[in-house]
Amino acid sequence: MNLPSESLAAALGQELRSARRRRRVTQKTLAASARLDLATVQNLEAGRGTLASMRAVLGVLHHRFTAQSNEQDIGEWLAAHRKSAGLSQQRLAFMAGCSKPSIIQVERGQGHINSLLAVLSALKLASTLRLDEQPKEAASGASHPAPAIRVIQGDCREIMRELAAEGVQFDACVTDPPYHLSIAKRFGRKNSAPLKGGEPGTANPYRGMASGFMGQDWDGGGVAFDADTWRAVYNVLKPGGYLVAFGGTRTFHRLAVAVEDAGFEIRDTISWVFGTGFPKSTSVGRGIQGLRQGSARYSGRTMPSAEGSAVPGSLLREMATGEWTGRTVEITDPDAQRWEGFGTALKPAYEPIIIARKPLSEGSVAANVLKHGTGGLNIDGCRVAGVDGTARWPANIIHDGSDAALASFRSPATEPTPRDQRRPTRQPHHTPSSGMDATSAPNKTINPARFFYCAKASASDRGSSNPHPTVKPNNLMRYLVRLVTPPGGTVLDPFLGSGSTGKAAVEEGFGIVGCELMPEYVRIASLRISMANKPPLRV
Numbered sequence: 001m002n003l004p005s006e007s008l009a010a011a012l013g014q015e016l017r018s019a020r021r022r023r024r025v026t027q028k029t030l031a032a033s034a035r036l037d038l039a040t041v042q043n044l045e046a047g048r049g050t051l052a053s054m055r056a057v058l059g060v061l062h063h064r065f066t067a068q069s070n071e072q073d074i075g076e077w078l079a080a081h082r083k084s085a086g087l088s089q090q091r092l093a094f095m096a097g098c099s100k101p102s103i104i105q106v107e108r109g110q111g112h113i114n115s116l117l118a119v120l121s122a123l124k125l126a127s128t129l130r131l132d133e134q135p136k137e138a139a140s141g142a143s144h145p146a147p148a149i150r151v152i153q154g155d156c157r158e159i160m161r162e163l164a165a166e167g168v169q170f171d172a173c174v175t176d177p178p179y180h181l182s183i184a185k186r187f188g189r190k191n192s193a194p195l196k197g198g199e200p201g202t203a204n205p206y207r208g209m210a211s212g213f214m215g216q217d218w219d220g221g222g223v224a225f226d227a228d229t230w231r232a233v234y235n236v237l238k239p240g241g242y243l244v245a246f247g248g249t250r251t252f253h254r255l256a257v258a259v260e261d262a263g264f265e266i267r268d269t270i271s272w273v274f275g276t277g278f279p280k281s282t283s284v285g286r287g288i289q290g291l292r293q294g295s296a297r298y299s300g301r302t303m304p305s306a307e308g309s310a311v312p313g314s315l316l317r318e319m320a321t322g323e324w325t326g327r328t329v330e331i332t333d334p335d336a337q338r339w340e341g342f343g344t345a346l347k348p349a350y351e352p353i354i355i356a357r358k359p360l361s362e363g364s365v366a367a368n369v370l371k372h373g374t375g376g377l378n379i380d381g382c383r384v385a386g387v388d389g390t391a392r393w394p395a396n397i398i399h400d401g402s403d404a405a406l407a408s409f410r411s412p413a414t415e416p417t418p419r420d421q422r423r424p425t426r427q428p429h430h431t432p433s434s435g436m437d438a439t440s441a442p443n444k445t446i447n448p449a450r451f452f453y454c455a456k457a458s459a460s461d462r463g464s465s466n467p468h469p470t471v472k473p474n475n476l477m478r479y480l481v482r483l484v485t486p487p488g489g490t491v492l493d494p495f496l497g498s499g500s501t502g503k504a505a506v507e508e509g510f511g512i513v514g515c516e517l518m519p520e521y522v523r524i525a526s527l528r529i530s531m532a533n534k535p536p537l538r539v
Contacts, residue, residue: 008117008127009047015129016054017045019063022131033060035381035482035508040391044113050391051111052380062132067125070132074116075109081123082107096122110380148490148511149533151502153522156494156515157223160232163513169238170513171374171489174481174501176472177224177255179248224495225254230262233494239361240368240375242267242484245354246472252352264356272476273399277348285331285340292333353480355396373486382483394483398476466498466524477504485510499525503532 020030031041034056043049044057055074058064068077082092089107093100096118105111106119120127152159223229224245233243243264247255260266331340360375362368368375383391477500481491489510493501496514498521505512506529514529516522 008121009113011047012113012117012127013045013047015127016057016061019058019061019129019131020045023061025061030057030060032507040383043391047113049113050380050383051106051109051113051116054113054116055109058129063129064132065120065125066128066130073109075107078119078123078125079107081125085123092119092122148513149502149506149529150513151496151499151522151526151529152513152515153517153519154515155517157229157232159515160236160492160494164232164235168236170236170241170492171238171510172242172244172481172485173233173237173492173494174244174477174484174505175493175495176246176497176500177495179246180222180224180251180254222254225251225258227258227261229494230259230264233492234263234358236492237358238372238374239358240365240372241358242374242377243354243356243358244480244484245356247352247354249348249350249352252354256354259354259356264358266354267357268355268396270353270355270396270398271350272353273350273397275349279343279345279347281343281345283340284342284344285336285338288336288339289331289333292336355484369486373489376486378483378485382479398479466528471498472500474500474504474507477501478508481505481510482508496525497521499528502529506532 020027025033027041027045028038031038034041034053036053036056040049040053041057044054051074058074064070065074065077068074072080082089087095089103090100093103096103096115098115098118102111102115103119106115117127230243237243243259245255245259256266331337357375360368362371365375377394379394380391382394384394481501481504485491485505485508487509491501491505491510491512493512493514496502496516499514502512502514502525512529514525516525
């Protein structure tokens with residue numbers, strides 16, 4: 001392809017930068033308003049990126065090309081100018097030095113900026129920008145009504161049945177349901193017998209698991225494994241609407257079966273890989289030592305150590321709080337010494353995320369999108385931007401940027417290749433980048449650029465006075481709601497918790513209806529969402 005010169009692309013980037021500065025907007029604010037990541041805006045101002053991203057930025061800044069009419073989008077304007085010049089798409093492609101499919105994409109407002117510049121050059125149109133004569137009130141999603149924002153306390157199944165009876169339909173469902181890591185209800189079935197001896201005060205060694213993850217009652221039971229729960233979600237989603245649901249590695253299969261039994265199509269599974277998981281393993285050798293002392297669980301007993309005796313449970317508490325004293329349990333029994341070093345669990349390093357879709361009502365995705373606005377994924381809005389201007393297709397792996405996670409993506413070019421293995425014909429590039437900020441990924445010997453980057457929830461993600469144990473990071477939730485929700489759409493979260501989905505949806509310009517059973521979390525979620533629900537940006 002005979003692409004325009006780098007100077008022409010750089011000039012367009014300078015035009016975008018000048019337009020932003022005239023509006024007195026930072027790159028970060030512009031990215032949030034245009035529903036893009038910071039790296040995408042930075043690349044656009046360097047003359048790189050997609051036409052779809054540039055249209056979003058121009059809409060927020062209320063700018064357009066100098067010769068472009070106020071009534072026409074970029075693609076419509078170029079198509080009309082081509083026709084007025086008596087040119088076919090094939091002829092214009094020849095003049096611009098690109099392919100006919102590239103011309104078609106540009107006239108649809110898609111494709112790469114290089115293709116746009118080639119068309120402008122061939123049609124002898126300037127790539128300078130001007131301010132709209134009559135700026136729209138809200139360029140981002142201006143044709144859509146103000147999004148609905150509701151937090152409803154109660155059982156999500158009952159609430160969704162009421163919403164379905166009222167004819168309410170949502171564009172997407174993004175939720176983090178209970179993982180049911182407890183065994184209070186075996187296999188999560190409705191009529192399963194509860195754990196015998198699981199009541200407080202009993203001697204059952206599994207009593208600690210009966211109340212759910214970290215002792216939370218809401219994690220017990222099996223609501224997320226009940227197909228009726230997801231059938232209720234199904235009934236309030238538009239045809240083609242997506243369901244995004246987090247799961248636990250030990251119980252994910254039952255969640256997937258319940259979602260599928262409810263009528264959804266499992267479209268994919270995203271693996272969120274992280275390096276900060278803590279192995280919840282039991283030492284076999286230490287267990288044998290305790291067994292010799294008369295209690296496999298050490299309840300109420302002390303354990304000898306080189307630094308003195310300590311209540312056994314304090315070891316885990318110290319590790320959890322970071323106040324580790326360094327005590328090590330003395331293993332003196334011969335059998336215990338023989339089995340020392342054996343455990344019962346691996347270190348958790350990923351969480352699975354189900355991507356499911358309600359079946360289409362029309363014969364194709366295109367027809368379904370035209371009728372309901374649902375059925376497609378926002379690929380361009382979730383591309384992983386690199387510092388070299390590439391915009392990679394979003395993958396089904398997300399990582400947290402930790403050293404442990406990044407080590408999994410070590411480039412083949414930096415590793416010795418065995419003689420019996422064929423070296424790849426194309427080596428991946430080594431430019432560090434991420435889905436959020438192209439400058440944040442460390443270590444040039446690894447190649448994280450292919451995957452969206454999102455660390456686990458920080459203190460700022462969690463917010464003050466938020467004790468919820470499973471808060472998800474804001475950037476991850478914004479990425480997921482942006483991936484599956486159409487412009488101006490409304491997201492449903494039947495397990496709202498402390499409001500991570502709601503906060504992300506509002507910041508992305510979407511509506512949110514969330515259900516939460518626990519009153520204390522309703523208060524926290526409402527506060528977090530209301531703080532995120534600021535008036536739309538006016539620049």
